[in-house]
Amino acid sequence: MTPAGSLLMADDLHKSYGHTPALDGAEFSIHPGEVVAVMGPSGSGKSTLLHCLAGIVRPDSGSVHYGGRELSAMSDSERSGLRRGEFGFVFQFGQLVPELTCVENVALPLRLSGVKRKEAEARSLFWMERLEVAAVAAKRPGEVSGGQGQRVAVARSLVTGPRVLFADEPTGALDSLNGERVMELLTEAARETRTAVVLVTHEARVAAYSDREVVVRDGKARDMAGAR
């Protein structure tokens, strides 16, 4: 797929940690509503690619454009604003605040943006219903199963209406059945809301929920859409 009309696009990214190169000329692009799996062996640079795309890590050289703007030209606070408002995140472990109830966890990004409690929790419950975890709204994360907790985390990542969702091994800690349900619900919600999903995974059955895959090896990203 050509980068024309891309929502998020990276060009010739280089990033090293000390003398160890993590990215070596990586390219990437994603369109609104598209789900792209980022695959590759451990240590290939796929998490570094995700961190650069999300503006968490600044590349040594190369560029990341989001909605036509260059990320490295933004100030730290502009990038933080982007991560809070436009981007959503789901990780493998430890994302929920244990002292808060599940609905309070989902509502957290809205509350931090100044949305009133009642409205924030109403919007949170909408997403919790979509993710089939409304029944555990009043429970704390320690009282729910791993699969439920992960769906709460997905609800939280979608509650702000992000345009890009970054998911790093989102089903890595779940069994097959729970993992598949999370992927079904996540990709269904993303496609409906035209949210682009950057999905880092080493599991083929998870990647099978994507529209196409990009393989990262030795710091280079290869788009397999036109592999044949």
Added chain:
Amino acid sequence: MSIGHTLLGLLESGPRHGYDLKRAFDDKFGHDRPLHYGQVYSTMSRLLKNGLVEVDGVEHAGGPERKRYAITDAGITDVEHWLAQPEKPEPYLQSVLYTKVVLALLTGRDAADLLDVQRAEHLRLMRELTQRKRGGDLSDQLICDHALFHLEADLRWLELTAARLSPLAKAVRS
């Protein structure tokens, strides 16, 4: 597995007699099922007829005549095409995929590329099955899951092989 393509690939390093070809084949790929001489000679005469090999010389060292075969440019193109073409994903592909990887390494081609293309082909089918599963009833889901788990096993083998290409290259060239 395509014996013709495998023999062609083995000829890329230089001309060989039929007997040498059989030995090289058995050594690299025929652990469980060595080739019969008849298979080698019938395959070579087919390749000869199709212009993929040519007779490089004939020896009469006191016994029956022995032909030495060389690969032609058309033969090299044929191997190239076979290696670049991903296999239709199905369970128990390991022997043909193994052969392709070893031949790519033996002939100095990009084995990582071959594995990438095969992974893409597997994922393409896995996407179709996942889509079918999402719209199907429980029996569709179970049937698709069975196929998905088998394809996933192939993919894990592809990943592991990709991670082991350097030592494998050394081993097959030694």
